[in-house]
Amino acid sequence: MTHKILLVEDDEQLGAQIVAHLSEAGFAIQWLQRGDLALAVTPREYELVILDLMLPGAFGLDVLKYLRSHSDLPVLVLSAKNDTAVKVRALELGADDYVTKPFWPEELIARVSARLRRPGLERGGAIELQGLRIDVAARTVSVDGLAVELTRVEFELLLALARRPNQAIARAWLAEHVLDPERDGSERTLDVHASRLRKKLGAKGALVATVWGVGYRLQTGERA
Amino acid sequence: MKLRARLAIAVLAAAVPVVIGLGVVRARVEWSTAEDGLAEFARDKMVLGGREACENAPEVFPFRPGSRGPSGPFARGGARLPRDPLAVPQVPPRALLEDSPPPAELRNELWAYGPDFVSRNREAPEFPSELRAALEDGAEQASIDWMLPNRSGIAVAVRMPWTDGPCAVVLVRRAVVGPQGAVRDLVIGSAALCLVLMGAVFLAAGPIVERVRRLTSQVRDSAAAKYATQVEVGGDDEVTELAAAFNTAASEVKLNLDGLEARESALRRFVENTTHDVMLPLTVLQGHLTVLRRRVEAGASEDRQVVLDALQEAHYMASLIQNLSAASRLESDPRGIESHEVDLTALVERAVARHAPIARAREIALEHAVPPAPTRAKGDVTLLEQAVSNLIHNAVRYVEPGGHVAVVLDSKGQGFSLRVLDDGPGIPPELKSRVFERAFRADGARSRHPGGMGLGLSIAKDVCERHGFTLELRTSEAGGAEFEIRGTKSSA
Structure with missing residues (x-):
């Protein structure tokens, strides 16, 4: 399943790198370079937003407020300033997490994946993982269909x-x-x-x- | 405005009204003296023969020159009034006015009037209405200004002891002696008074002005010496208080200045160290990249180790700069931290994610575990994350390839425990007590990776202590290092 991600980052090189790395990791990504453009998006079209706070056109925190007021999709903030006040403010405004520059591409992908991670699928009171089936209600376990005591x-x-x-x-x-x-x-x-x-x-x-x-x-x- | 100029103006401002007031009083006294003198003169004159002469010939009284000879009442009257400082007329006033003998201005002029204020003598001036009003109101005598073309005079009306006849009221007039003289006296007097006053004021102010000047020059010297010198405090007046106040202020300023200078020099040292610390790994990184470029140009397959070294160097540099920034924050505020709600679960995940790429590249298994429910504590998220990141980075750097690093956050009752353990070479017991020292700053031996990460671990220790957390180092079960942070969870 392809997750659709919105990237709001004004820097050409960094933006292009992030797009390349996330695409390679299997994400569908849309990249905006201006804050005011981000203020015009439809948040529910995305599953996660990566938001730089220093943007032309609008304050990053205003974009965050806009996204938060229209949806509860996860927002991952990119921050160049390792500044507690900014982070605390962003978290207060509803950011889910932040990544401080400089970061490794894998680091960003790990943070994005962690945000999109869903708890172990528990359907009808049972968890199924690679042939392993756990029936939570009946408290039974089977491997490839064979019950295990x-x-x-x-x-x-x-x-x-x-x-x-x-x-x-x-x-x-x-x-x-x-x-x-x-x-x-x-x-x-x-x-x-x-x-x-x-x-x-x-x-x-x-x-x-x-x-x-x-x-x-x-x-x-x-x-x- | 200088003190002396101010004093001079004050003296003038005070003296001029006083002098004017005195002048007015003196003029009044003189006027009243002149009025009384003239009235007395008139009464004497009339009582001692004047009345007879007047009532006998009111049409011509007083006598014209030559009509009755020099033995008239004026000649005698004049001789009999030696105490009158004003000269006594020796000739009838008409002569005075028309024939102008020189002493004319010092003579009294005397005219007689009936009870109806009309003179039988046609030469007599009209009786001034103000004086008439005054006498009709019951006054025995009254006076007014007598304006002459070039000078002023006084006119006095006197009621005689008898009430009828053509000589019941007498008008005496006289020009006032030297009005310019009076003004001159006044001016000279005022000037003299002002001079004396100013002299006295300057004598009194002189030493104060002198002391203020000395104080000013000492204050300038003290300021030039960055308040290292104090000004001299003598005497017991306001200048003394000012000097003492300046000394107090100067001590205060000096204290602040010293603190500022100490901080500035610390900052300068810090920037110098920082420059060194950043330039070194940057140089190494450039070296690695150059090797890579040469090999690629020579067609060789890229050297895995060189790439790994370059990655590590960049990673180290990023971490170093974060640490320097944290150190500068810690140094600028020796005690405090910003305190907010910190999600330790997310913090551990971020810190692990930060070092995972390098761990993977070095083939080190970096694992972590957090409790399913968020674990929170009060603190500064940037500093705490840096502290945890430093412990992880330290482990990842010293574990051999194939080794393990584990980060475990546990929630235990009211507290939490955050452990970073590895199966690396561990820390020799003799270095355990020194591992948190900022060694490479203290001893000046600035080898790059001195006995662990001097700066990183010392920051971790400092941050934990500021938060009221403990940071302990022990040997892990596998013989490596195990750092443990313990603290209190926030209730929220």
């Missing part, structure tokens, strides 16, 4: 990871929210449960990745 802790662990796929989840958080508080709640215990879960998932066991220094992640191969 999980303990309560293993199921909770898998569900916690599946709700934020491709994001590392800290061991401490998992230990607190997944393990039975009545029993041994240490992170070592968690590792034992994770190891058993992997085995039970068989071919899909590799989806449960250990993340060095952090904890675990359900890895679907898509960009996080």
